Structures are given as C-alpha cells and as structure tokens.
Amino acid sequence: MTSTTALTLRDARFRAALAAFDAGDEAALRRVLAEHPGLGAERLEEPGAWLREQVGEALDGYFRRPFLLWFAAGNPVRGGRLPPNAASLAAILIEAARRDDAEGLRDQLEHTLELVASGRVARESGVQIALLDVLIDAGARPGDGLAALGAGHLQAAAHLLERGGTLGLAGALCLGRFDEAPRLAAGASAGERQDALIAAAVNARPDAQAWLLAFGVDVDARGSGIHPHATALHQAVAAGCLPAVQRLVEAGARLDVRDTVHRGTPLDWARYAGQAQIASYLEAAGERR
Known part of the structure; x- marks a missing residue:
C-alpha cells in the first residue's frame, strides 16, 4: 500500500467515525472503531478538502493534525450543534484512544478539554459541562480555566475549579x-x-x-x-x-x-x-x- 493510499484510507475512516458521532449513533461509532484498530491513536495528517471547507485555517493552527477525539469538542465549528449524547460518544472515543495509545492519551484529553472549554458549540448545545466531566474523569487536568475565561464561558471556568482546577x-x-x-x-x-x-x-x-x-x-x-x-x-x-x-x-x-x-x-x-x-x-x- 502506498503512503498516499494509506492517507486516503485514514481520511475515509475519520469521516466514517465522524458521521457516526454527528448522528449520535453510539453503536455505529463503536463499530467503526472496532473495524479499524488504531484509529483512536492516529492523526489526520492530510485531511481531505471536505474538512478544509468546514474548518478552514484552524487546520494550520490549533487544529493541525487532529486526533479523532478532538472533534468531540465541536471546536473549530463543523456544524451548528453537537448531539445530546456527545459526552457518551466522547467516552467511546476515549476508550479507543486508551486502547490504542495509552501513553499519549493525556495529551489528547487535555487539548480536547481546552477545545471544549473555549468552544461555543459545546456550550450552545448544552453539553459543555458533561464533556468537561468525561474528559476530567478520564485523566485530563482541569487547569486554570483561562481558555474558558478567554471565551467568556464563566460557568465552564467555575466548573473546572470545582473539579480541582487551579485558581489564578x-x-x-x-x-x-x-x-x-x-x-x-x-x-x-x-x-x-x-x-x-x-x-x-x-x-x-x-x-x-x-x-x-x-x-x-x-x-x-x-x-x-x-x-x-x-x-x-x-x-x-x-x-x-x-x-x-x-x-x-x-x-x-x-x-x-x-x-x-x-x-x-x-x-x-x-x-x-x-x-x-x-x-x-x-x-x-x-x-x-
């Protein structure tokens, strides 16, 4: 298999997993992850035009080479809403990431937590606090809440402190x-x-x-x-x-x-x-x- 083919297949697998996530279909998400072992630890090195069209320059900055788990935050914005069971879906992605790359899991968790804390879609969808909890329960450190404060998300900042964050x-x-x-x-x-x-x-x-x-x-x-x-x-x-x-x-x-x-x-x-x-x-x- 050529490297180009491998990258194309990875892009297709990410799209399949995200389709299940966006639909709130936990069974389908588990199925995609089971069919493609290692997906929880992979990074989307060369995303297709579909993602560039959705999130633009974020792929050159804070969303560069994303892990699948990062998408659970809804930040950058790909659509207007996250599914009501986003936290349960995120837990499935965390389970896959832990299985595929336990050593690198914390980095995934903490970047995702920052994306959730600062993202408007998670808040507007009513799932921001639940997502923060599932990430912290999995091992993410709550931090000082600066990302939430920088987005004007006072409830999220206060919740991070309640969950053991550092008061700055x-x-x-x-x-x-x-x-x-x-x-x-x-x-x-x-x-x-x-x-x-x-x-x-x-x-x-x-x-x-x-x-x-x-x-x-x-x-x-x-x-x-x-x-x-x-x-x-x-x-x-x-x-x-x-x-x-x-x-x-x-x-x-x-x-x-x-x-x-x-x-x-x-x-x-x-x-x-x-x-x-x-x-x-x-x-x-x-x-x-």
Whole structure:
C-alpha cells in the first residue's frame, strides 16, 4: 500500500467515525472503531478538502493534525450543534484512544478539554459541562480555566475549579472572588496579570478591570495566554459592555491601537459589530483627546 493510499484510507475512516458521532449513533461509532484498530491513536495528517471547507485555517493552527477525539469538542465549528449524547460518544472515543495509545492519551484529553472549554458549540448545545466531566474523569487536568475565561464561558471556568482546577488571578477576579486577588496578584507574572485584564474585558467585568488597573497593570498591553492579537479595550468592545469600555478609556487606554489580525482599532470593531452606543462613545472620546 502506498503512503498516499494509506492517507486516503485514514481520511475515509475519520469521516466514517465522524458521521457516526454527528448522528449520535453510539453503536455505529463503536463499530467503526472496532473495524479499524488504531484509529483512536492516529492523526489526520492530510485531511481531505471536505474538512478544509468546514474548518478552514484552524487546520494550520490549533487544529493541525487532529486526533479523532478532538472533534468531540465541536471546536473549530463543523456544524451548528453537537448531539445530546456527545459526552457518551466522547467516552467511546476515549476508550479507543486508551486502547490504542495509552501513553499519549493525556495529551489528547487535555487539548480536547481546552477545545471544549473555549468552544461555543459545546456550550450552545448544552453539553459543555458533561464533556468537561468525561474528559476530567478520564485523566485530563482541569487547569486554570483561562481558555474558558478567554471565551467568556464563566460557568465552564467555575466548573473546572470545582473539579480541582487551579485558581489564578483571572479566575478569581472574573468569578468575583476579590478577597483572594491580592495574594494571587502578588505571585502572578506580568503576563498573567495582563491576561487577567483581557479576561475581565471579555467577561464584562469593569470592577475587575478597576482592581487590576489600580494594581498597576498596563491598560494597553496585549495578553500572552489569551487573545494576544488585541488589547483589553478591543475585547471590551467585542463583549458589548459600555461600562467596561468606559473604565478602560478613563484609565487612558489608547484609541488608535490596531489588532494584529484584522488591523482594526477599537472603534473599527464597534462599527463592524454594529455597536452604535459604544462607537459614539469612542468617537467622542477621540475628539476630546
């Protein structure tokens, strides 16, 4: 068998497994995995055009060379919904991955957990918490919830803490645990403090922003762990939270900084999103400076 043929067959097997997953058909998924031993440990090295059409540039970034288990997260978006039994289907995929490559399972689990925590489809489908649980029960470490906070998923971030995750500065402030913030801020790196400001903007927490700014966090610096392409002001605009925008502008946030992906200013973001009130405020703020 040529390498090209092998890659084509692997692509077809992935598609068969995903068809069963998308249909919520647990029996069919088990059958595909039984017919193709090793599929749980394989990576889709050269996906067909079908997947590129669905997820685009994600295949060149965080979804490069995906394992089958990663697809259980629904992130990147392939369709609008995950099946109601997504957690049970994920458990079947985990079982196959453990059988085929027990040593590499944790890496699969933890990347999938980040995809679930930050993915909108899992949340909108009502299966995000159940998926997090099945991954943690299988051995994924809950982490600090930063991926969930960066997506504005406060419920997921809180659940990860309940399941043994580590409370960081961003989590404490976004979840309203201000009594723990001084200790955490004292031990946080500059990057962690900056990520906390970005997370506060994403989650529309002007009170958390005020706390961080009083602590001396740079109002204009970009994050390091989440959304490094834009400033806190961009993210407050994206969250549609005028009080958060006002708090940052009043603290001296620059209005002319452009994000590194779309090359837009915060005002450009507001106009693009149709946020007329925020756009008017930013226009007036620019005129005053």
